[in-house]
Amino acid sequence: MRIGSDTLSFSILNKVGGSQMILVTGSTGLIGSELLRRLSQAGVPTRALTRDLKKSREVPGITWVAGDLGKPETLRAAFEGTKTLFLLTHYLEDMVALQHNAIAAARAAGVTHVVKVSAFAASDHSKAPIGRWHYHVEKELQESGLAWTMLRPHHFMQNLLAQAEYVIKEGVIYSASGDGKIPYVDGRDVAAVAVATLTTPGHVGKKYVLTGSEAMSYRQAAEIIGAVIGKPVRFIDESPDESAGAPRARRSSAGRHRERSRNRRLSACGRQDGDDHEHHRRAHRPAATDGRRIRSRACGIVPRLNARNDPGARPHPMSRRCPSGCP
Secondary structure, eight states: OOOOOHHHHHHHHHHHOTTOOEEESSTTSHHHHHHHHHHHHHTOOEEEEESOGGGOOOOTTEEEEEOOTTOGGGSHHHHTTOOEEEEOOOOSTTHHHHHHHHHHHHHHHTOOEEEEEOOTTOSTTOSSHHHHHHHHHHHHHHTTTSEEEEEEEOSBGGGGGGGHHHHHHHSEEEESOTTOOBOOBOHHHHHHHHHHHHHSSSOTTEEEEEOOSSOBOHHHHHHHHHHHHTSOOEEEEOOHHHHHTOOGGGOSOHHHHHHHHHHHHHHHHOOOOSOTTSOOOOBOOTTSOHHHHHHHHHTTTHHHHHHHHOTTOOOOHHHHSOTTOOO
């Protein structure tokens, strides 16, 4: 599923109409920011929800509105007049409560369709807590009386960058996934699929598992990253117990450690859809293999590596222009 052509933008304008306001949550993150960019380019009427308007940035055609999903009393004005909701929050312990508040506000405001970013492991018996959390929200949304679409992305390619400090300082990537292969998906491609499900018909009641175009292991990803940054990168296969008890010396910050541990749990649990009879679609971008896209993501590590080795060094050429064609 490829999104972003002028033809598609014209099609979206014809099908959405001027009165179908979309409200985007998670608007300052990777997926939300890319979604706003694409909706802006397509001329789709859109509001972006943020807790702090100071963090908003000017995007043509996008109206920023203040609201905190943790404070339901702040949501009424932001949701008023909205017809479609894009539901995305962080994946921490209060995720279920935040998304419950969003669904309740959507019902009260007369929203007719909710597109939720879920997870490929969403199930009541998932080994990963995040999978169970998403399952509970999906269940509530399905029982809400609202039209819904679930996007279930697999392992985010950008999660590899959460280990940038380990790559730079130790030349390693940690994971409890063994040699299991993962069909990494770029968060920007999730946003591209979201545009289609938000603005074109035929997606109500559907669950889409989103993957990249090829599956690869953490070991293979480490080799690709090492080739890009010009420094060997080893893969260290940890047991789940080792992952949970990682020594403090390996933690650049508590947040990074939580992210790394969460990624490992997702890598280890595999796909655990609790409703195999639902409709699924694998969305990918055939124009670039996942290996090439991982190389483009690895380019983001290069300037940081150079700065560590030589604070006065000139920027690496790849930090200005990636040979893989990344923006």
